[in-house]
Amino acid sequence: MRSDGSPSAPLGLKIAAACGLLFLHLPILLIFVYAFTTEEKSFVWPPPGLTTQWFAVTWNRPDVWEALSLSIRVAAISTTIALLLGTLCAAAVSRTRFFGRETISLLVILPIALPGIITGIALRSAFALADIPFSFWTIVLGHATFCVVVVYNNAVARFRRTSGSTIEASMDLGADGFQTFRHVVLPNIATALLAGGMLAFALSFDEVIVTTFTAGQQQTVPIWMLEELIRPRQRPVTNVVAMVVVLVTLLPILFAYYLTRDGDQIAGSGK
Amino acid sequence: MSIEATIPSKVAPAILPGSGGPRGALSDLFWRRPKLLLLLMLLPPVLWLGIVYIGSLFALLAQSFFSIDEFSGLINREFTLKTYGDLLQAANLDIILRTVTMAALVTLASAVIAFPIAYYAARYARGRWKALFYLGVMLPLWSSYLVKVYAWKLILAKEGILTWLLGKLNLLWLLDAWLSLPVVGGNSLSVSFTGTFIAFVYVWLPFMILPVQAALERVPGNLVEASSDLGASPGQTFRNVLFPLALPGIVAGSIFTFSLTLGDYIIPQIIGTSRLFIGQAVYSQQGTAGNIPLAAAFTVVPIVIMGFYLWGAKRMGAFDAL
Secondary structure (H helix, E strand, C coil): CCCCCCCCCCHHHHHHHHHHHHHHHHHHHHHHHHCCECCCCCCCCCCCCECCHHHHHHHCCHHHHHHHHHHHHHHHHHHHHHHHHHHHHHHHHHHCCCCCHHHHHHHHHHHHHCCHHHHHHHHHHHHHHCCCCCCHHHHHHHHHHHHHHHHHHHHHHHHHHCCHHHHHHHHHCCCCHHHHHHHHHHHHHHHHHHHHHHHHHHHHHHCCHHHHHHCCCCCCHHHHHHHHHHCCCCHHHHHHHHHHHHHHHHHHHHHHHHHHCCHHHCCCCCC | CCHHHHCCCCCCCCCCCCCCHHHHHHHHHHHHCHHHHHHHHHHHHHHHHHHHHHHHHHHHHHHHCCEECCCCCCEECCCCCHHHHHHCCHHHHHHHHHHHHHHHHHHHHHHHHHHHHHHHHHHCCCHHHHHHHHHHHHHHHHCCHHHHHHHHHHHHCCCCHHHHHHHHCCCHHHHHHHHCCCCCCCCCHHHCHHHHHHHHHHHHHHHHHHHHHHHHHCCCHHHHHHHHHCCCCHHHHHHHHHHHHHHHHHHHHHHHHHHHHHHCCHHHHHCCCCCCCHHHHHHHHHCCCCCHHHHHHHHHHHHHHHHHHHHHHHHCCHHHHC
Protein backbone atom coordinates (compact mmCIF):
# COMPACT_ATOMS: atom_id res chain seq x y z
CA MET A 1 0.00 0.00 0.00
CA ARG A 2 1.33 3.42 -0.88
CA SER A 3 1.56 5.82 1.98
CA ASP A 4 2.17 8.95 -0.09
CA GLY A 5 -0.40 10.80 -2.14
CA SER A 6 -3.97 9.57 -2.31
CA PRO A 7 -4.23 5.80 -2.26
CA SER A 8 -6.75 4.24 -4.60
CA ALA A 9 -9.63 2.22 -3.24
CA PRO A 10 -9.95 -1.54 -3.64
CA LEU A 11 -12.28 -2.47 -6.49
CA GLY A 12 -14.76 -4.25 -4.20
CA LEU A 13 -15.15 -1.15 -2.06
CA LYS A 14 -15.67 1.04 -5.12
CA ILE A 15 -18.41 -1.25 -6.42
CA ALA A 16 -20.12 -1.52 -3.03
CA ALA A 17 -20.06 2.27 -2.55
CA ALA A 18 -21.33 2.91 -6.08
CA CYS A 19 -24.15 0.38 -5.69
CA GLY A 20 -25.11 1.97 -2.38
CA LEU A 21 -25.34 5.41 -3.97
CA LEU A 22 -27.33 4.07 -6.92
CA PHE A 23 -29.72 2.40 -4.47
CA LEU A 24 -30.23 5.80 -2.86
CA HIS A 25 -30.89 7.68 -6.09
CA LEU A 26 -32.60 5.45 -8.65
CA PRO A 27 -36.00 5.31 -6.90
CA ILE A 28 -36.23 9.11 -6.79
CA LEU A 29 -35.30 9.40 -10.47
CA LEU A 30 -38.01 6.89 -11.24
CA ILE A 31 -40.64 9.34 -10.00
CA PHE A 32 -39.67 11.69 -12.82
CA VAL A 33 -40.38 9.05 -15.44
CA TYR A 34 -43.73 8.14 -13.92
CA ALA A 35 -44.86 11.79 -14.03
CA PHE A 36 -44.91 11.48 -17.85
CA THR A 37 -46.51 8.07 -18.26
CA THR A 38 -49.71 7.62 -20.24
CA GLU A 39 -50.83 4.76 -18.01
CA GLU A 40 -53.62 5.91 -15.70
CA LYS A 41 -54.65 3.00 -13.57
CA SER A 42 -51.65 0.96 -12.49
CA PHE A 43 -47.90 1.09 -11.92
CA VAL A 44 -46.95 -0.58 -15.23
CA TRP A 45 -43.26 -0.52 -16.11
CA PRO A 46 -41.99 0.38 -18.65
CA PRO A 47 -44.45 3.23 -19.34
CA PRO A 48 -46.54 2.42 -22.43
CA GLY A 49 -46.17 6.01 -23.66
CA LEU A 50 -45.07 9.46 -22.57
CA THR A 51 -47.22 12.57 -22.27
CA THR A 52 -47.20 15.96 -20.56
CA GLN A 53 -50.99 16.22 -20.24
CA TRP A 54 -50.94 15.39 -16.51
CA PHE A 55 -49.16 18.64 -15.76
CA ALA A 56 -52.11 20.56 -17.15
CA VAL A 57 -54.57 18.35 -15.26
CA THR A 58 -52.65 18.90 -12.02
CA TRP A 59 -52.45 22.64 -12.64
CA ASN A 60 -56.25 22.83 -12.79
CA ARG A 61 -56.85 20.92 -9.56
CA PRO A 62 -57.93 23.34 -6.78
CA ASP A 63 -57.27 20.78 -4.02
CA VAL A 64 -53.59 20.59 -5.01
CA TRP A 65 -53.29 24.38 -4.88
CA GLU A 66 -55.01 24.58 -1.50
CA ALA A 67 -52.67 21.97 -0.04
CA LEU A 68 -49.65 23.73 -1.52
CA SER A 69 -50.73 27.09 -0.13
CA LEU A 70 -51.29 25.66 3.36
CA SER A 71 -47.93 23.87 3.28
CA ILE A 72 -46.06 27.01 2.28
CA ARG A 73 -47.76 29.18 4.89
CA VAL A 74 -47.16 26.63 7.67
CA ALA A 75 -43.52 26.17 6.63
CA ALA A 76 -42.90 29.94 6.46
CA ILE A 77 -44.31 30.68 9.93
CA SER A 78 -42.71 27.59 11.52
CA THR A 79 -39.35 28.49 10.00
CA THR A 80 -39.58 32.04 11.37
CA ILE A 81 -40.34 30.78 14.89
CA ALA A 82 -37.62 28.12 14.64
CA LEU A 83 -35.07 30.71 13.46
CA LEU A 84 -35.76 32.89 16.47
CA LEU A 85 -35.80 30.13 19.08
CA GLY A 86 -32.96 28.10 17.54
CA THR A 87 -30.60 31.07 17.25
CA LEU A 88 -31.26 32.25 20.81
CA CYS A 89 -30.66 28.76 22.13
CA ALA A 90 -27.51 28.27 20.04
CA ALA A 91 -26.09 31.63 21.12
CA ALA A 92 -26.68 30.81 24.78
CA VAL A 93 -25.28 27.29 24.59
CA SER A 94 -22.18 28.13 22.55
CA ARG A 95 -21.21 31.30 24.45
CA THR A 96 -21.20 30.11 27.99
CA ARG A 97 -21.08 27.05 30.16
CA PHE A 98 -23.84 26.94 32.69
CA PHE A 99 -25.74 24.48 34.81
CA GLY A 100 -28.24 22.52 32.74
CA ARG A 101 -26.52 23.19 29.42
CA GLU A 102 -26.53 19.51 28.44
CA THR A 103 -30.20 19.26 29.39
CA ILE A 104 -31.03 22.13 27.06
CA SER A 105 -29.19 20.53 24.12
CA LEU A 106 -31.12 17.34 24.83
CA LEU A 107 -34.38 19.27 25.03
CA VAL A 108 -33.75 20.73 21.57
CA ILE A 109 -32.82 17.37 20.01
CA LEU A 110 -35.56 15.32 21.67
CA PRO A 111 -38.41 16.24 19.28
CA ILE A 112 -36.55 14.55 16.41
CA ALA A 113 -34.75 11.87 18.46
CA LEU A 114 -38.06 10.42 19.59
CA PRO A 115 -40.27 8.96 16.85
CA GLY A 116 -42.56 11.50 15.19
CA ILE A 117 -45.64 9.61 16.20
CA ILE A 118 -44.86 10.36 19.85
CA THR A 119 -44.57 14.09 19.19
CA GLY A 120 -47.76 13.87 17.15
CA ILE A 121 -49.92 12.03 19.60
CA ALA A 122 -48.48 13.96 22.56
CA LEU A 123 -49.53 17.23 20.93
CA ARG A 124 -52.91 15.84 20.01
CA SER A 125 -53.63 14.62 23.52
CA ALA A 126 -52.45 17.94 24.95
CA PHE A 127 -54.79 19.80 22.57
CA ALA A 128 -57.59 17.46 23.64
CA LEU A 129 -56.91 17.98 27.35
CA ALA A 130 -56.69 21.75 26.93
CA ASP A 131 -59.73 21.91 24.59
CA ILE A 132 -57.74 23.57 21.81
CA PRO A 133 -59.51 23.10 18.44
CA PHE A 134 -57.41 22.12 15.40
CA SER A 135 -56.37 25.07 13.28
CA PHE A 136 -53.54 26.48 11.19
CA TRP A 137 -51.78 27.29 14.46
CA THR A 138 -51.91 23.78 15.88
CA ILE A 139 -49.97 22.61 12.81
CA VAL A 140 -47.46 25.44 13.24
CA LEU A 141 -47.02 24.58 16.93
CA GLY A 142 -45.91 21.06 16.06
CA HIS A 143 -43.75 22.01 13.08
CA ALA A 144 -41.89 24.83 14.84
CA THR A 145 -41.05 22.47 17.71
CA PHE A 146 -39.09 20.03 15.58
CA CYS A 147 -37.70 22.69 13.22
CA VAL A 148 -35.85 24.40 16.08
CA VAL A 149 -33.21 21.67 16.10
CA VAL A 150 -32.21 22.25 12.46
CA VAL A 151 -31.62 25.95 12.97
CA TYR A 152 -29.94 25.24 16.30
CA ASN A 153 -27.50 22.72 14.78
CA ASN A 154 -26.46 25.07 11.99
CA ALA A 155 -26.16 28.09 14.28
CA VAL A 156 -24.22 26.22 16.98
CA ALA A 157 -21.69 24.94 14.44
CA ARG A 158 -21.15 28.46 13.12
CA PHE A 159 -20.95 30.06 16.58
CA ARG A 160 -18.23 27.55 17.52
CA ARG A 161 -16.21 28.50 14.45
CA THR A 162 -16.68 32.23 14.92
CA SER A 163 -13.95 33.35 17.25
CA GLY A 164 -14.88 35.33 20.34
CA SER A 165 -12.00 37.73 19.79
CA THR A 166 -13.86 39.60 17.03
CA ILE A 167 -16.68 40.27 19.48
CA GLU A 168 -14.20 41.46 22.12
CA ALA A 169 -12.48 43.66 19.54
CA SER A 170 -15.80 45.23 18.63
CA MET A 171 -16.58 45.92 22.26
CA ASP A 172 -13.06 47.32 22.83
CA LEU A 173 -13.57 49.66 19.92
CA GLY A 174 -16.58 51.10 21.68
CA ALA A 175 -19.54 49.33 20.07
CA ASP A 176 -22.35 48.44 22.40
CA GLY A 177 -23.87 44.96 22.54
CA PHE A 178 -26.51 45.70 19.93
CA GLN A 179 -24.08 47.26 17.49
CA THR A 180 -21.75 44.30 17.94
CA PHE A 181 -24.60 41.93 17.26
CA ARG A 182 -25.70 43.81 14.15
CA HIS A 183 -22.31 44.48 12.59
CA VAL A 184 -20.14 41.60 13.83
CA VAL A 185 -22.17 38.61 14.99
CA LEU A 186 -25.02 38.72 12.50
CA PRO A 187 -22.89 38.93 9.30
CA ASN A 188 -20.86 35.99 10.57
CA ILE A 189 -23.80 33.72 11.28
CA ALA A 190 -26.11 34.98 8.51
CA THR A 191 -25.40 32.23 5.98
CA ALA A 192 -25.69 29.55 8.68
CA LEU A 193 -29.06 30.95 9.68
CA LEU A 194 -30.20 31.10 6.08
CA ALA A 195 -29.10 27.49 5.58
CA GLY A 196 -30.81 26.42 8.80
CA GLY A 197 -33.93 28.28 7.74
CA MET A 198 -34.02 26.58 4.34
CA LEU A 199 -33.57 23.15 5.92
CA ALA A 200 -36.30 23.93 8.46
CA PHE A 201 -38.56 25.00 5.59
CA ALA A 202 -37.88 21.75 3.72
CA LEU A 203 -38.44 19.73 6.89
CA SER A 204 -41.75 21.41 7.59
CA PHE A 205 -42.85 21.22 3.95
CA ASP A 206 -42.26 17.46 4.00
CA GLU A 207 -43.51 16.55 7.48
CA VAL A 208 -46.38 14.10 7.49
CA ILE A 209 -46.49 12.15 10.76
CA VAL A 210 -46.81 15.03 13.22
CA THR A 211 -49.13 16.83 10.82
CA THR A 212 -51.67 13.99 10.64
CA PHE A 213 -52.17 14.39 14.38
CA THR A 214 -52.36 18.17 14.52
CA ALA A 215 -54.11 19.15 11.29
CA GLY A 216 -57.69 18.06 11.81
CA GLN A 217 -59.42 18.27 8.43
CA GLN A 218 -56.84 20.49 6.73
CA GLN A 219 -54.53 19.10 4.08
CA THR A 220 -50.89 20.00 3.63
CA VAL A 221 -49.15 18.61 0.54
CA PRO A 222 -47.83 15.48 2.33
CA ILE A 223 -51.26 14.82 3.86
CA TRP A 224 -52.79 15.19 0.41
CA MET A 225 -50.25 12.69 -0.95
CA LEU A 226 -50.83 10.25 1.87
CA GLU A 227 -54.55 10.40 1.20
CA GLU A 228 -53.90 9.67 -2.49
CA LEU A 229 -51.64 6.75 -1.61
CA ILE A 230 -54.26 5.14 0.60
CA ARG A 231 -57.32 6.00 -1.52
CA PRO A 232 -56.04 6.80 -5.02
CA ARG A 233 -58.28 9.01 -7.16
CA GLN A 234 -56.09 9.95 -10.09
CA ARG A 235 -52.67 8.28 -10.04
CA PRO A 236 -51.02 10.47 -12.70
CA VAL A 237 -51.80 13.61 -10.68
CA THR A 238 -50.08 12.03 -7.67
CA ASN A 239 -47.06 11.29 -9.87
CA VAL A 240 -46.83 14.91 -10.99
CA VAL A 241 -47.23 16.25 -7.45
CA ALA A 242 -44.54 13.81 -6.25
CA MET A 243 -42.15 15.14 -8.87
CA VAL A 244 -42.91 18.75 -7.97
CA VAL A 245 -42.40 17.97 -4.27
CA VAL A 246 -38.97 16.47 -5.02
CA LEU A 247 -37.96 19.63 -6.85
CA VAL A 248 -39.40 21.98 -4.21
CA THR A 249 -37.49 20.23 -1.40
CA LEU A 250 -34.23 19.68 -3.30
CA LEU A 251 -33.65 23.30 -4.27
CA PRO A 252 -33.53 24.63 -0.67
CA ILE A 253 -31.21 21.73 0.26
CA LEU A 254 -28.79 22.48 -2.56
CA PHE A 255 -28.87 26.16 -1.64
CA ALA A 256 -28.31 25.40 2.04
CA TYR A 257 -25.35 23.20 1.12
CA TYR A 258 -23.91 25.97 -1.01
CA LEU A 259 -24.25 28.43 1.89
CA THR A 260 -22.54 26.27 4.53
CA ARG A 261 -19.93 24.76 2.20
CA ASP A 262 -17.26 27.42 2.80
CA GLY A 263 -17.57 27.21 6.56
CA ASP A 264 -13.81 27.30 7.05
CA GLN A 265 -13.48 30.75 5.61
CA ILE A 266 -15.51 32.49 8.27
CA ALA A 267 -13.90 35.66 9.61
CA GLY A 268 -11.88 35.19 12.76
CA SER A 269 -11.76 31.43 12.62
CA GLY A 270 -8.03 31.73 13.28
CA LYS A 271 -6.95 29.20 10.69
CA MET B 1 -1.22 61.92 11.99
CA SER B 2 1.35 61.71 14.76
CA ILE B 3 0.90 59.30 17.57
CA GLU B 4 1.00 61.99 20.21
CA ALA B 5 -2.02 63.71 18.73
CA THR B 6 -4.21 60.71 19.30
CA ILE B 7 -3.39 60.45 22.99
CA PRO B 8 -5.99 62.40 24.97
CA SER B 9 -4.65 65.09 27.22
CA LYS B 10 -6.34 63.61 30.27
CA VAL B 11 -5.91 59.99 31.24
CA ALA B 12 -9.07 58.09 30.37
CA PRO B 13 -10.93 56.56 33.30
CA ALA B 14 -10.35 52.85 33.80
CA ILE B 15 -14.03 52.22 33.28
CA LEU B 16 -15.65 53.86 30.32
CA PRO B 17 -18.76 55.91 30.94
CA GLY B 18 -22.06 54.41 29.80
CA SER B 19 -22.89 54.83 26.14
CA GLY B 20 -25.97 56.81 27.05
CA GLY B 21 -29.61 56.37 26.09
CA PRO B 22 -31.85 53.43 27.01
CA ARG B 23 -30.22 51.18 24.43
CA GLY B 24 -26.76 51.89 25.80
CA ALA B 25 -27.98 51.38 29.36
CA LEU B 26 -29.45 48.03 28.40
CA SER B 27 -26.26 47.05 26.61
CA ASP B 28 -24.21 48.02 29.66
CA LEU B 29 -26.55 46.09 31.93
CA PHE B 30 -26.08 42.95 29.84
CA TRP B 31 -22.33 43.47 29.87
CA ARG B 32 -22.25 43.72 33.64
CA ARG B 33 -24.78 40.94 34.20
CA PRO B 34 -24.05 38.27 31.57
CA LYS B 35 -26.27 35.84 33.45
CA LEU B 36 -29.25 38.09 32.87
CA LEU B 37 -28.56 38.10 29.13
CA LEU B 38 -28.16 34.34 29.17
CA LEU B 39 -31.47 33.96 30.98
CA LEU B 40 -33.24 36.22 28.51
CA MET B 41 -31.77 34.29 25.59
CA LEU B 42 -32.74 30.93 27.00
CA LEU B 43 -36.19 31.87 28.18
CA PRO B 44 -38.10 31.80 24.86
CA PRO B 45 -36.73 28.47 23.53
CA VAL B 46 -36.93 26.75 26.91
CA LEU B 47 -40.45 28.00 27.53
CA TRP B 48 -41.58 26.91 24.06
CA LEU B 49 -40.00 23.46 24.18
CA GLY B 50 -40.84 23.04 27.85
CA ILE B 51 -44.50 23.93 27.53
CA VAL B 52 -45.34 22.75 24.03
CA TYR B 53 -43.18 19.65 23.88
CA ILE B 54 -42.44 18.41 27.40
CA GLY B 55 -45.88 19.55 28.50
CA SER B 56 -47.46 17.51 25.74
CA LEU B 57 -45.33 14.50 26.60
CA PHE B 58 -46.58 14.68 30.18
CA ALA B 59 -50.14 15.07 28.96
CA LEU B 60 -49.60 11.92 26.94
CA LEU B 61 -48.04 10.07 29.83
CA ALA B 62 -50.90 11.09 32.09
CA GLN B 63 -53.41 9.78 29.56
CA SER B 64 -51.76 6.37 29.59
CA PHE B 65 -52.81 6.05 33.24
CA PHE B 66 -56.43 6.86 32.41
CA SER B 67 -58.70 4.09 31.31
CA ILE B 68 -61.58 3.73 28.91
CA ASP B 69 -65.02 2.74 30.07
CA GLU B 70 -65.89 -0.36 28.10
CA PHE B 71 -69.63 0.34 28.10
CA SER B 72 -69.83 4.05 27.37
CA GLY B 73 -66.52 4.36 25.47
CA LEU B 74 -65.78 7.48 27.52
CA ILE B 75 -62.41 8.15 29.07
CA ASN B 76 -62.30 7.75 32.80
CA ARG B 77 -59.87 10.32 34.19
CA GLU B 78 -58.80 8.34 37.24
CA PHE B 79 -55.31 6.98 37.60
CA THR B 80 -55.16 3.26 37.06
CA LEU B 81 -52.78 0.66 35.63
CA LYS B 82 -55.60 -1.08 33.79
CA THR B 83 -54.50 0.23 30.41
CA TYR B 84 -51.01 -1.14 30.88
CA GLY B 85 -52.66 -4.48 31.69
CA ASP B 86 -54.42 -4.27 28.31
CA LEU B 87 -51.12 -3.49 26.66
CA LEU B 88 -49.70 -6.80 27.84
CA GLN B 89 -52.28 -8.87 25.97
CA ALA B 90 -50.79 -11.40 23.56
CA ALA B 91 -51.97 -9.53 20.46
CA ASN B 92 -50.32 -6.31 21.60
CA LEU B 93 -47.12 -8.02 22.67
CA ASP B 94 -47.06 -9.55 19.20
CA ILE B 95 -47.18 -6.06 17.67
CA ILE B 96 -44.35 -4.85 19.91
CA LEU B 97 -42.18 -7.89 19.15
CA ARG B 98 -42.79 -7.54 15.40
CA THR B 99 -41.85 -3.86 15.44
CA VAL B 100 -38.71 -4.34 17.52
CA THR B 101 -37.56 -7.23 15.30
CA MET B 102 -38.10 -5.13 12.19
CA ALA B 103 -36.24 -2.19 13.75
CA ALA B 104 -33.29 -4.42 14.64
CA LEU B 105 -33.13 -5.98 11.15
CA VAL B 106 -33.42 -2.60 9.45
CA THR B 107 -30.64 -1.24 11.65
CA LEU B 108 -28.38 -4.19 10.86
CA ALA B 109 -28.98 -3.96 7.10
CA SER B 110 -28.49 -0.18 7.11
CA ALA B 111 -25.15 -0.59 8.88
CA VAL B 112 -23.97 -3.16 6.32
CA ILE B 113 -24.99 -1.07 3.30
CA ALA B 114 -23.82 2.20 4.85
CA PHE B 115 -20.31 1.06 5.74
CA PRO B 116 -18.74 0.90 2.26
CA ILE B 117 -20.26 4.24 1.25
CA ALA B 118 -19.13 5.89 4.47
CA TYR B 119 -15.68 4.32 4.29
CA TYR B 120 -15.12 5.34 0.69
CA ALA B 121 -16.32 8.88 1.38
CA ALA B 122 -14.19 9.18 4.53
CA ARG B 123 -10.96 7.67 3.24
CA TYR B 124 -10.72 7.89 -0.54
CA ALA B 125 -13.02 10.64 -1.78
CA ARG B 126 -11.26 14.00 -2.10
CA GLY B 127 -12.25 17.46 -3.26
CA ARG B 128 -15.00 17.38 -5.82
CA TRP B 129 -15.74 13.71 -5.20
CA LYS B 130 -16.08 14.31 -1.50
CA ALA B 131 -18.66 17.02 -2.14
CA LEU B 132 -20.45 14.73 -4.55
CA PHE B 133 -20.62 11.94 -1.98
CA TYR B 134 -21.88 14.34 0.65
CA LEU B 135 -24.63 15.62 -1.63
CA GLY B 136 -25.29 12.07 -2.77
CA VAL B 137 -26.22 11.21 0.80
CA MET B 138 -27.83 14.50 1.79
CA LEU B 139 -30.23 14.77 -1.15
CA PRO B 140 -31.97 11.44 -0.52
CA LEU B 141 -31.93 12.15 3.21
CA TRP B 142 -33.78 15.40 2.76
CA SER B 143 -35.99 14.61 -0.19
CA SER B 144 -39.60 13.98 0.55
CA TYR B 145 -40.29 10.99 2.75
CA LEU B 146 -43.66 10.25 1.17
CA VAL B 147 -42.25 10.48 -2.34
CA LYS B 148 -39.61 7.93 -1.39
CA VAL B 149 -42.21 5.57 0.00
CA TYR B 150 -44.31 6.13 -3.11
CA ALA B 151 -41.33 5.37 -5.34
CA TRP B 152 -40.94 2.00 -3.63
CA LYS B 153 -44.63 1.30 -4.06
CA LEU B 154 -44.05 1.79 -7.80
CA ILE B 155 -40.98 -0.44 -7.79
CA LEU B 156 -42.39 -3.27 -5.67
CA ALA B 157 -45.91 -3.41 -7.11
CA LYS B 158 -46.91 -6.58 -8.93
CA GLU B 159 -46.73 -4.86 -12.33
CA GLY B 160 -43.81 -2.68 -11.21
CA ILE B 161 -40.22 -2.30 -12.24
CA LEU B 162 -38.73 -5.10 -10.11
CA THR B 163 -41.01 -7.76 -11.56
CA TRP B 164 -40.19 -6.47 -15.05
CA LEU B 165 -36.45 -6.55 -14.33
CA LEU B 166 -36.52 -10.06 -12.86
CA GLY B 167 -38.63 -11.17 -15.82
CA LYS B 168 -35.97 -9.87 -18.23
CA LEU B 169 -33.30 -11.73 -16.26
CA ASN B 170 -35.40 -14.92 -16.19
CA LEU B 171 -35.36 -14.83 -12.41
CA LEU B 172 -39.10 -14.63 -11.75
CA TRP B 173 -38.98 -18.10 -10.18
CA LEU B 174 -36.73 -16.65 -7.48
CA LEU B 175 -39.25 -13.92 -6.67
CA ASP B 176 -42.10 -16.43 -6.61
CA ALA B 177 -40.13 -18.75 -4.33
CA TRP B 178 -39.40 -15.86 -1.96
CA LEU B 179 -43.02 -14.68 -1.98
CA SER B 180 -44.27 -18.17 -1.17
CA LEU B 181 -42.27 -18.19 2.06
CA PRO B 182 -44.29 -17.74 5.26
CA VAL B 183 -44.07 -14.41 7.19
CA VAL B 184 -41.73 -12.58 4.77
CA GLY B 185 -43.73 -13.41 1.61
CA GLY B 186 -47.14 -12.39 0.32
CA ASN B 187 -49.15 -11.73 -2.82
CA SER B 188 -46.55 -9.29 -4.13
CA LEU B 189 -43.55 -7.53 -2.67
CA SER B 190 -45.59 -4.38 -2.07
CA VAL B 191 -47.84 -6.24 0.38
CA SER B 192 -45.17 -8.22 2.26
CA PHE B 193 -42.81 -7.71 5.17
CA THR B 194 -39.93 -7.94 2.68
CA GLY B 195 -41.29 -4.83 0.98
CA THR B 196 -41.72 -3.06 4.33
CA PHE B 197 -38.13 -3.95 5.21
CA ILE B 198 -36.71 -2.65 1.90
CA ALA B 199 -38.60 0.62 2.17
CA PHE B 200 -37.45 1.12 5.78
CA VAL B 201 -33.80 0.45 4.89
CA TYR B 202 -34.02 2.79 1.93
CA VAL B 203 -35.62 5.66 3.81
CA TRP B 204 -33.36 5.53 6.90
CA LEU B 205 -30.05 4.57 5.24
CA PRO B 206 -28.65 8.14 4.97
CA PHE B 207 -29.17 8.55 8.74
CA MET B 208 -26.68 5.70 9.19
CA ILE B 209 -24.13 6.79 6.57
CA LEU B 210 -23.46 10.25 8.00
CA PRO B 211 -22.45 9.30 11.58
CA VAL B 212 -20.44 6.29 10.37
CA GLN B 213 -18.60 8.55 7.95
CA ALA B 214 -17.96 11.05 10.74
CA ALA B 215 -16.53 8.28 12.93
CA LEU B 216 -14.36 6.87 10.12
CA GLU B 217 -13.01 10.29 9.27
CA ARG B 218 -11.43 10.42 12.72
CA VAL B 219 -9.56 7.15 12.10
CA PRO B 220 -6.02 8.08 11.00
CA GLY B 221 -5.16 6.44 7.69
CA ASN B 222 -1.77 5.30 8.96
CA LEU B 223 -3.50 3.12 11.55
CA VAL B 224 -4.92 1.04 8.72
CA GLU B 225 -1.56 1.03 6.96
CA ALA B 226 0.23 0.02 10.15
CA SER B 227 -2.17 -2.86 10.56
CA SER B 228 -1.47 -4.15 7.05
CA ASP B 229 2.27 -3.51 7.43
CA LEU B 230 2.18 -5.73 10.49
CA GLY B 231 0.77 -8.49 8.34
CA ALA B 232 -2.95 -8.31 9.01
CA SER B 233 -5.24 -9.34 6.17
CA PRO B 234 -7.85 -6.77 5.09
CA GLY B 235 -10.45 -8.81 6.99
CA GLN B 236 -8.38 -8.75 10.16
CA THR B 237 -7.76 -5.03 9.81
CA PHE B 238 -11.48 -4.50 9.45
CA ARG B 239 -12.37 -6.65 12.46
CA ASN B 240 -9.65 -5.43 14.82
CA VAL B 241 -9.03 -1.83 13.76
CA LEU B 242 -11.73 -0.28 11.61
CA PHE B 243 -14.84 -1.83 13.07
CA PRO B 244 -14.11 -1.05 16.74
CA LEU B 245 -13.25 2.54 15.84
CA ALA B 246 -16.36 2.92 13.68
CA LEU B 247 -18.62 1.35 16.28
CA PRO B 248 -19.58 4.58 18.07
CA GLY B 249 -20.64 5.96 14.68
CA ILE B 250 -22.67 2.85 13.90
CA VAL B 251 -24.35 3.05 17.31
CA ALA B 252 -25.07 6.74 16.73
CA GLY B 253 -26.62 5.94 13.35
CA SER B 254 -28.56 3.06 14.82
CA ILE B 255 -30.26 5.48 17.22
CA PHE B 256 -31.96 7.00 14.19
CA THR B 257 -32.67 3.84 12.20
CA PHE B 258 -33.99 2.04 15.27
CA SER B 259 -36.05 4.87 16.69
CA LEU B 260 -37.51 5.92 13.35
CA THR B 261 -38.56 2.35 12.54
CA LEU B 262 -40.13 1.92 15.98
CA GLY B 263 -42.40 4.90 15.49
CA ASP B 264 -43.19 4.85 11.79
CA TYR B 265 -46.69 3.91 10.74
CA ILE B 266 -46.81 5.12 7.17
CA ILE B 267 -44.41 2.69 5.50
CA PRO B 268 -46.08 -0.46 6.91
CA GLN B 269 -49.46 1.04 6.01
CA ILE B 270 -48.57 1.72 2.39
CA ILE B 271 -46.11 -1.11 1.78
CA GLY B 272 -46.87 -4.07 3.99
CA THR B 273 -49.31 -6.62 5.27
CA SER B 274 -52.33 -6.06 7.47
CA ARG B 275 -50.39 -7.15 10.54
CA LEU B 276 -49.78 -4.03 12.60
CA PHE B 277 -46.68 -2.22 13.82
CA ILE B 278 -46.56 -0.09 16.99
CA GLY B 279 -47.14 3.14 15.08
CA GLN B 280 -50.18 1.75 13.29
CA ALA B 281 -51.56 0.41 16.57
CA VAL B 282 -51.16 3.86 18.15
CA TYR B 283 -52.80 5.51 15.17
CA SER B 284 -55.78 3.18 15.03
CA GLN B 285 -56.27 3.16 18.82
CA GLN B 286 -56.41 6.95 19.02
CA GLY B 287 -58.37 7.34 15.81
CA THR B 288 -60.92 4.71 14.88
CA ALA B 289 -60.98 2.91 18.23
CA GLY B 290 -61.03 6.15 20.22
CA ASN B 291 -58.98 4.53 22.96
CA ILE B 292 -56.50 7.31 23.70
CA PRO B 293 -55.26 5.73 26.95
CA LEU B 294 -54.19 2.55 25.16
CA ALA B 295 -52.65 4.58 22.32
CA ALA B 296 -50.71 6.56 24.93
CA ALA B 297 -49.57 3.39 26.70
CA PHE B 298 -48.39 2.05 23.33
CA THR B 299 -46.23 5.11 22.74
CA VAL B 300 -44.61 4.61 26.12
CA VAL B 301 -43.07 1.40 24.69
CA PRO B 302 -40.79 3.15 22.15
CA ILE B 303 -40.03 5.88 24.71
CA VAL B 304 -38.84 3.29 27.23
CA ILE B 305 -36.93 1.28 24.61
CA MET B 306 -35.27 4.43 23.27
CA GLY B 307 -34.52 5.55 26.83
CA PHE B 308 -32.51 2.39 27.43
CA TYR B 309 -31.03 2.60 23.95
CA LEU B 310 -29.84 6.17 24.39
CA TRP B 311 -28.44 5.33 27.82
CA GLY B 312 -26.48 2.43 26.37
CA ALA B 313 -25.37 4.48 23.38
CA LYS B 314 -24.11 7.25 25.64
CA ARG B 315 -22.01 4.72 27.54
CA MET B 316 -20.49 3.57 24.25
CA GLY B 317 -19.55 7.13 23.38
CA ALA B 318 -21.96 7.32 20.47
CA PHE B 319 -23.00 10.90 21.26
CA ASP B 320 -19.54 12.16 20.35
CA ALA B 321 -20.02 10.69 16.88
CA LEU B 322 -23.36 12.42 16.28
